[in-house]
Amino acid sequence: MPSPLHVPRVNNNDDSVRIVDLGVKEGDFVTRGQIIGAVETDKAVLDVPAERDGYVLKILHRMGETASVGSVLLWLGEIATERVPDQAPPVATGDATGATHRPTAKAQAMLRELGLDADVIPASGERLTVIDIEAWLATQRMPARPPGSLAPVASEPTPGVSGEYVELSGEERGMLSTVLWHRDQAVPAYLDVEYDPKPWNDYALRYGEQNKLLLSPLLALLAFRLVELAKVTPRINATVIDDRRYQYQPVNLGFTIQAGATLYLAVVQDAQNMSAARFIAALGEVQRHAMAHKLRPAESSGATLAFSSMARWTVSRHVPVLPPYTSLIVSHAAPRTSGSAVMGASYDHRLLSGFDVVQVLQALARPPA
Amino acid sequence: MTRSTSHASLDREAVKAAIRSRIIELAKALNIDARGLGDADIIPATGLLDSTAILELVVWYEQTYDFPLKQEEINIDNLGSIDAMVDFLLSRKRA
Numbered sequence: 001m002p003s004p005l006h007v008p009r010v011n012n013n014d015d016s017v018r019i020v021d022l023g024v025k026e027g028d029f030v031t032r033g034q035i036i037g038a039v040e041t042d043k044a045v046l047d048v049p050a051e052r053d054g055y056v057l058k059i060l061h062r063m064g065e066t067a068s069v070g071s072v073l074l075w076l077g078e079i080a081t082e083r084v085p086d087q088a089p090p091v092a093t094g095d096a097t098g099a100t101h102r103p104t105a106k107a108q109a110m111l112r113e114l115g116l117d118a119d120v121i122p123a124s125g126e127r128l129t130v131i132d133i134e135a136w137l138a139t140q141r142m143p144a145r146p147p148g149s150l151a152p153v154a155s156e157p158t159p160g161v162s163g164e165y166v167e168l169s170g171e172e173r174g175m176l177s178t179v180l181w182h183r184d185q186a187v188p189a190y191l192d193v194e195y196d197p198k199p200w201n202d203y204a205l206r207y208g209e210q211n212k213l214l215l216s217p218l219l220a221l222l223a224f225r226l227v228e229l230a231k232v233t234p235r236i237n238a239t240v241i242d243d244r245r246y247q248y249q250p251v252n253l254g255f256t257i258q259a260g261a262t263l264y265l266a267v268v269q270d271a272q273n274m275s276a277a278r279f280i281a282a283l284g285e286v287q288r289h290a291m292a293h294k295l296r297p298a299e300s301s302g303a304t305l306a307f308s309s310m311a312r313w314t315v316s317r318h319v320p321v322l323p324p325y326t327s328l329i330v331s332h333a334a335p336r337t338s339g340s341a342v343m344g345a346s347y348d349h350r351l352l353s354g355f356d357v358v359q360v361l362q363a364l365a366r367p368p369a
Numbered sequence: 370m371t372r373s374t375s376h377a378s379l380d381r382e383a384v385k386a387a388i389r390s391r392i393i394e395l396a397k398a399l400n401i402d403a404r405g406l407g408d409a410d411i412i413p414a415t416g417l418l419d420s421t422a423i424l425e426l427v428v429w430y431e432q433t434y435d436f437p438l439k440q441e442e443i444n445i446d447n448l449g450s451i452d453a454m455v456d457f458l459l460s461r462k463r464a
Contacts, residue, residue, distance in 0.1 A: 211444075212446060213445070214427070214448050215423055281441070285440050288424065291428040292431075
């Protein structure tokens with residue numbers, strides 16, 4: 001008796017998928033478990049296995065086509081001449097991935113660590129477990145990765161151009177994990193406010209002269225002001241964990257540092273307890289360590305809030321990527337030819353509204369009285 | 370590229386020339402010609418190097434002369450000019 005093979009669901013959010021591979025044609029004989037094609041969404045690619053042995057009687061979708069989840073992809077039959085029913089059988093749920101299975105706590109932690117979406121991983125029981133994730137990783141030919149790194153959401157199709165694989169460096173892996181968190185976990189948004197940079201420049205110049213500083217303290221003072229603002233606006237020093245706001249106790253200020261070809265996010269821990277002078281010294285210390293490529297572990301992890309400047313390269317606006325588990329990164333830029341400048345921020349819209357961020361930026365745009 | 374220099378090889382003029390050469394190199398990366406820099410000129414005040422370049426200079430100075438600095442030592446008095454950098458290094462190395 002002919003039986004339909006339905007278009008599977010890849011994740012809960014997509015009710016249609018794109019047919020990206022169909023390795024069979026009508027009349028072919030397939031065996032149970034044989035991969036007969038693949039479907040994809042923006043998030044993942046999923047192989048489609050045959051659910052039984054049989055002949056491909058009729059194919060209802062073509063390569064490149066977008067198909068509704070649960071619609072019939074093709075018909076299989078015991079003999080090649082079987083007649084396909086005129087009417088399709090009841091639509092299957094198409095939940096080929098076990099997407100509705102709630103992850104266990106350990107599985108949830110592993111998903112977070114690896115930057116994976118629970119919706120794309122099938123569960124073997126009522127709950128999605130660590131074993132399920134490891135089994136799925138094995139099918140994706142992706143090794144389980146150590147804590148602190150993230151795996152791609154799904155294996156990428158190989159481009160049809162000759163080339164070779166090159167392992168990513170530690171810094172490149174760090175960048176990858178950051179952008180994947182930004183893309184897959186946060187709901188990033190960006191805005192900026194225009195301001196007059198002169199009062200800040202004058203303030204930093206006076207501060208530097210009074211304290212006989214070798215380096216301009218402008219960026220350090222701006223970053224310190226951000227720390228001070230976090231103390232009165234704790235929402236900017238938080239993230240979202242399990243649908244709840246996770247409010248950090250310390251303010252660990254992440255500061256981007258370009259050292260040669262390497263971009264670091266150096267971290268000043270417990271900045272909330274520091275005076276301006278101590279913060280400037282602490283930041284100077286981690287900057288020197290970054291420049292020498294000798295950051296200590298505590299100086300390169302645990303940022304709860306971040307600051308980035310591209311003024312050095314005369315960039316007049318930039319949209320930074322949110323470091324993992326932060327809700328705000330301020331972007332400082334070079335003045336425009338008009339003399340004004342923009343103070344911007346990328347933020348996690350799950351926690352902060354544009355209004356929240358504008359208020360912080362407007363306060364940050366003015367030096368302390 | 371960095372290398373350590375032993376105490377015995379610390380000649381004032383050689384150190385001065387090395388620091389000057391490094392400053393000119395860092396300024397060149399910013400498309401600035403620093404060849405006219407005087408030995409006593411206050412480097413940050415000349416505008417030839419921005420803060421990041423000065424920081425690179427300090428890290429190079431520490432590594433080249435095997436001379437780790439405390440954060441509080443990084444100030445205008447000790448490192449503000451080529452002369453100051455040479456004096457500070459030699460006074461500490463010969464102490």
